[in-house]
Amino acid sequence: MHTLIIGAAGMIGRKLTARLAADGAIGSRGITRLTLADVVETPTPANAGFAVDTVTGDLSSAGVAASLVSARPDVIFDLASIVSGDAEANMEKGYRINLDGFRLLIDSIRAEGTKTPYCPRLVFTSSIAVFGTPFPAKISDEFLLAPLTSYGTQKAICELLLADYSRRGLLDGIGIRLPTICIRPGKPNLAASGCFSNILREPLVGQEAVLPVADDVRHWFASPRAAVGFLTHAASIDSAAVGSRRNLNLPGISATIGEEIAALRRFAGERAVALIRREPNETVARIIAGWPQDFDAKRALALGFRADASFDDIVRAHIEDELGGRIGG
Amino acid sequence: MHTLIIGAAGMIGRKLTARLAADGAIGSRGITRLTLADVVETPTPANAGFAVDTVTGDLSSAGVAASLVSARPDVIFDLASIVSGDAEANMEKGYRINLDGFRLLIDSIRAEGTKTPYCPRLVFTSSIAVFGTPFPAKISDEFLLAPLTSYGTQKAICELLLADYSRRGLLDGIGIRLPTICIRPGKPNLAASGCFSNILREPLVGQEAVLPVADDVRHWFASPRAAVGFLTHAASIDSAAVGSRRNLNLPGISATIGEEIAALRRFAGERAVALIRREPNETVARIIAGWPQDFDAKRALALGFRADASFDDIVRAHIEDELGGRIGG
Numbered sequence: 187m188h189t190l191i192i193g194a195a196g197m198i199g200r201k202l203t204a205r206l207a208a209d210g211a212i213g214s215r216g217i218t219r220l221t222l223a224d225v226v227e228t229p230t231p232a233n234a235g236f237a238v239d240t241v242t243g244d245l246s247s248a249g250v251a252a253s254l255v256s257a258r259p260d261v262i263f264d265l266a267s268i269v270s271g272d273a274e275a276n277m278e279k280g281y282r283i284n285l286d287g288f289r290l291l292i293d294s295i296r297a298e299g300t301k302t303p304y305c306p307r308l309v310f311t312s313s314i315a316v317f318g319t320p321f322p323a324k325i326s327d328e329f330l331l332a333p334l335t336s337y338g339t340q341k342a343i344c345e346l347l348l349a350d351y352s353r354r355g356l357l358d359g360i361g362i363r364l365p366t367i368c369i370r371p372g373k374p375n376l377a378a379s380g381c382f383s384n385i386l387r388e389p390l391v392g393q394e395a396v397l398p399v400a401d402d403v404r405h406w407f408a409s410p411r412a413a414v415g416f417l418t419h420a421a422s423i424d425s426a427a428v429g430s431r432r433n434l435n436l437p438g439i440s441a442t443i444g445e446e447i448a449a450l451r452r453f454a455g456e457r458a459v460a461l462i463r464r465e466p467n468e469t470v471a472r473i474i475a476g477w478p479q480d481f482d483a484k485r486a487l488a489l490g491f492r493a494d495a496s497f498d499d500i501v502r503a504h505i506e507d508e509l510g511g512r513i514g515g
Numbered sequence: 516m517h518t519l520i521i522g523a524a525g526m527i528g529r530k531l532t533a534r535l536a537a538d539g540a541i542g543s544r545g546i547t548r549l550t551l552a553d554v555v556e557t558p559t560p561a562n563a564g565f566a567v568d569t570v571t572g573d574l575s576s577a578g579v580a581a582s583l584v585s586a587r588p589d590v591i592f593d594l595a596s597i598v599s600g601d602a603e604a605n606m607e608k609g610y611r612i613n614l615d616g617f618r619l620l621i622d623s624i625r626a627e628g629t630k631t632p633y634c635p636r637l638v639f640t641s642s643i644a645v646f647g648t649p650f651p652a653k654i655s656d657e658f659l660l661a662p663l664t665s666y667g668t669q670k671a672i673c674e675l676l677l678a679d680y681s682r683r684g685l686l687d688g689i690g691i692r693l694p695t696i697c698i699r700p701g702k703p704n705l706a707a708s709g710c711f712s713n714i715l716r717e718p719l720v721g722q723e724a725v726l727p728v729a730d731d732v733r734h735w736f737a738s739p740r741a742a743v744g745f746l747t748h749a750a751s752i753d754s755a756a757v758g759s760r761r762n763l764n765l766p767g768i769s770a771t772i773g774e775e776i777a778a779l780r781r782f783a784g785e786r787a788v789a790l791i792r793r794e795p796n797e798t799v800a801r802i803i804a805g806w807p808q809d810f811d812a813k814r815a816l817a818l819g820f821r822a823d824a825s826f827d828d829i830v831r832a833h834i835e836d837e838l839g840g841r842i843g844g
């Protein structure tokens with residue numbers, strides 16, 4: 187089976203690549219070839235038991251999507267998009283990359299299918315940003331799409347296209363609305379969502395972290411490990427069981443900042459918690475107040491998607507996968 | 516105030532034009548100029564107390580949208596789209612006209628606003644086709660967008676764009692999800708939705724009509740007169756009261772085929788009802804089974820949108836507006 191990852195150089199793309207290299211298969215189907223595409227050079231895994239090739243190119247540029255699709259991959263992971271803040275600050279760029287790039291991809295798949303039948307599984311990473319306030323206490327599988335950012339709008343539009351093209355049999359799409367990834371590895375960043383990871387990642391290695399919001403702020407999380415599991419499950423699931431509603435709220439962990447800190451205390455003690463410096467920021471607080479806090483992800487659970495079991499598991503996954511099991515500074 | 520109607524030659528466009536000519540105003544604002552645009556030649560009203568000009572052109576062709584917008588109309592009604600059956604049979608045409616045409620329009624408005632500030636009211640006619648089965652007994656204002664046709668997909672995408680461009684202050688959009696128009700004037704047509712009008716319109720003038728579905732089939736209706744009222748209300752409403760969710764389920768009348776026939780009997784007697792010939796058609800029945808039957812249109816009602824008061828009012832509007840008050844054949 188030939189697998190294509192678009193946006194392979196990003197954090198999730200690299201983790202997915204490592205997982206596919208380790209497993210050699212998705213579900214019961216062995217991987218024979220893996221193509222890694224991104225706008226930047228993508229590192230290739232050293233230990234893969236299958237052919238790996240890389241493509242550097244922008245999906246929204248002429249010919250790139252058609253060229254990727256001409257190799258007729260059986261499974262396509264589309265992880266490519268610019269992030270929320272960038273899409274908000276640069277409107278045309280956001281629509282070009284996050285919407286038009288996706289249309290070029292699905293229209294290339296459609297065009298490929300007019301030659302000889304071709305209907306690949308397309309796993310699209312959407313986002314809980316397709317929802318906007320006001321929210322119910324738990325967001326159900328039937329809650330309206332009402333994004334309050336251009337990024338969320340672009341994701342919602344791609345979801346609608348994915349469902350229509352799937353309904354027409356032009357591709358076999360599954361859209362997954364990823365929770366906020368936590369603990370996000372790497373450096374602290376200035377994105378509003380960064381604080382949820384920063385206050386754990388930095389203290390776990392003895393570094394100070396800034397907390398701009400109150401302890402009772404609640405949000406919706408999945409570990410990078412759970413996110414990779416969502417992707418491979420979405421690639422191997424029976425889409426007949428999914429039906430016409432191809433876009434899914436995924437399960438996650440709903441937790442407050444206070445619950446995050448309590449988990450940190452259990453793993454790394456009071457000394458780690460003391461590294462969190464409170465610096466209230468009203469702008470960040472206002473942005474986060476517009477975000478979903480909890481979901482009742484019935485359909486995805488029934489379809490076999492599995493979240494982390496607890497917030498402690500989210501912290502544990504980070505310690506195992508990023509810190510080699512060691513805590514401290 | 517300069518008003519532009521795109522798709523002015525269609526049934527609703529002509530009725531809206533006649534209403535604007537009769538009123539000379541939308542809400543409290545007088546009309547000084549009316550531009551009527553369509554892909555075909557548009558008739559102009561004889562009795563308008565303001566300048567009327569017509570434009571023949573396809574919104575999805577280069578330059579047409581920019582040219583229409585360059586006159587900086589204060590209110591734009593966008594009624595232009597190809598119908599559901601056409602969009603389903605001709606996928607590329609549907610996406611080109613119903614989606615790309617709309618994007619050209621809103622991007623032209625945005626470009627115009629970069630010269631000097633410009634933020635017109637844009638009234639977009641969406642459809643209950645943005646929803647797909649399974650439905651609750653009454654569809655709420657918070658029900659998910661899950662269209663099961665390309666037409667519904669295109670309308671849902673335009674809604675999302677309308678909301679995002681409005682949020683950014685690039686235009687001042689209101690999207691209205693029109694119920695099925697009944698009684699639709701004109702000839703019987705083969706659209707699945709045609710039967711709801713056919714079984715009234717034809718018997719009211721002594722002609723036979725074919726009924727392909729059962730008496731207990733329920734659907735959601737508004738008269739052409741109510742639809743025109745929705746449009747003018749959407750053009751004059753305070754959008755601050757609408758908030759960020761710019762797309763509205765409109766109020767309507769939920770009625771079964773049996774209730775339609777009972778209304779016909781009250782106006783035109785048993786002789787008219789006898790003109791309905793039952794010819795069950797499973798294909799039509801299956802299509803209609805996928806359509807919404809009832810809504811709880813709280814928000815639109817709170818915002819002052821008013822439906823017909825009863826199904827009898829729908830029949831009465833037709834008799835008054837189309838038949839000069841006379842029933843019979």
